[in-house]
Amino acid sequence: MRVFGAKTADFAVSNFYNDPIGHWVVVVLAMVVVLFVLLTGTAYTVWFERVALGHIQRRPGPNRVGPWGLMQLAADGIKLAFKESFIPAKTDRVIYVIAPTIAVAAAFLAWSVIPIGLWYNVQYWIADVNVGVLLIFAVSSLNVYAIVLGGYASNNKYSLLGGLRSAAQLISYEMAMGLSLVPTFMIVGSLRLRDIVEYTVHWGPYTGPIPLILLTPIGFVIYMISAVAETNRTPFDLPEAEQELIGGFLTEYSGLKFVMYYLAEYINVITASALATLVFFGGWYLWFVPPVLAFFLKVVFFVFVYIWLRGTFPRLRYDMLMRLGWKVLLPLAIVNVIVTGVIIVLVQG
C-alpha cells in the first residue's frame, strides 16, 4: 500500500513515504493491513463457500450464529483454538510442526506483490515487483512442501499417500499453469502485475485497458483448471480425498495446526482468484466502479466460480487427473503459446 505516489509530492504523506524510515513504516503498516484483511477475508470466504454450497444443495447453509450466520467462523475458530494440540506418537515432530507453518507463510507471501488497486494516485499494494507473477508462482509452489512434509511427518500411510499425490499433482499442473500465462506476458511484455492490468489497447475509437481474456481465452481456461488443481480443491482435491484417504495429509492434524492448513487453502483460493482477476479480467478496472471495490467484486466472483465448480463436479480419478494434466492441458498450453507468438509476429511484424 504505497501511499501517495510522485504526482502528489506536495502531500505530507508523500514526503513521509520518501523518507527511508517513513518508507518502512508505511510498508510495515501496509503488511499489517493486508494480513488483517486477508485473515478476515479468509473467514468470510469459508462462510461464503458454506452458504453457496448450501444454496446449490437447496439449503441455507450456516445461518444461526450472528446475522446470516456471519459469526459462524468465529465460533468455529474458538472451538478449534481450544482443542488439544495433539501430536501423534512416532512422528517427526519438528517437520510435523513446521509443515503447516510453511503452508500459511507461503500463502501469505503471495500477497506481498498482488496489487489491489490504484485509486486517486494511492497505490494499494505492498510491493510493486517487476517479476510479481514469478514470485506468486514460486511461493504457491511452496504449498506442496507443506503438504508433502506434513504427510511424511505424520507417520501415517494415508497422510503419506496424500502427500505423494499432491507432489505428483503439482508437477502435472504447475507447468500448464505457468504456460497458460505466457501468452499474456508475450502480449504485455512485462511480468509486473501492474503493467499487465494497465495494458492499454488502441482499438479504433477506444483507448484504454481491456480485460486480457479477450486476447487469451484459452490461456484463461487452462489457468482456471490448473489453478483449481494447484490449490487442491474439488474436483482436484486428491491429496485429501476423504473417501479413500481419510483426510490425506490432514489426517493427523488437529486444532490450530489444522486451522493453518485450512487457512492456507483458502488464502490460496483467494490468491488464485486475485491472479485470475489481474491477469485476465483487468484487475481494478470495471467501468465506473471504484478501483479497489472493482477488484474486490471480481475476486468474489472468481471465488464463487471455485465454489461453483466444487458444488458441481465430482473428484477426478487419479489417472484421469494425470491424463488431463499431461495429455490435454500441457499440449494445449504449448500450442497456445506458439499460436499466440505467431499471431503477435504477424500483427506487429
Next chain:
Amino acid sequence: MADEENKPEREQPSVLDDIGALAKGLRTTLGEYFSPQVTTEYPEEKSPRSERYRGRHYLRRYDNGLERCIGCELCAAACPVGCILVIAAENSDENRVSPGERYAKTYEINMLRCIFCGYCEDACPVQAIVLGPEYELSDTSREKFVYTKEKLLEPLPPDVQARLDRPHPSPPPEAGEGKAL
C-alpha cells in the same frame, strides 16, 4: 465422421460433447442455487405431524375434573420396556380422585426407557393415558426424565378450575356424577 455417426451403437463422444456436459452440470447447479430452498428452519417452523403421532404421554381427566385413571396397572403390564410405575390407592368419599374404586396414587413414566410404542394407550380400559403430539423432550438430567403424575396429568378443565378458584364456598362436585360416566 459421417461413417462413425451411422454406427448405431457406441458413438465416441467428441470433446465438444464433453464440454457441453460440463456446462450442463454447471447450469444445473446454478439453477439449484436460485431455486427455493427446501429446508425447514426447525425451531422456528415445524414440519406437520400426523394426528396419530405418538409423543409424550398425558393422563386425562373427565370433564368434571376427575381423573380417568383407575389404577388398574394394565398399562404397566402392557409396557414392553417396563417404564411405567403405577401405585394404586383406594378412593374414598372424602378423597375422591377418580370415578372408579381405586386411583393412581403414583404414576411415573421413565421417558428415557419409553419407546413410544403406544401399547399403554391401547391397554388402558378408560382411555386415561394417551400419547400427545409433543416430541421436544430434551432435558438436562436423567432424573428429570422420570415424569411424575403432576407432570403427566392434564390440567383441570377451565370450568372446574374456575369453580375451585371461586372465593366463596360452593358445593363440591358430586361423587356419583363420575360414576355415571
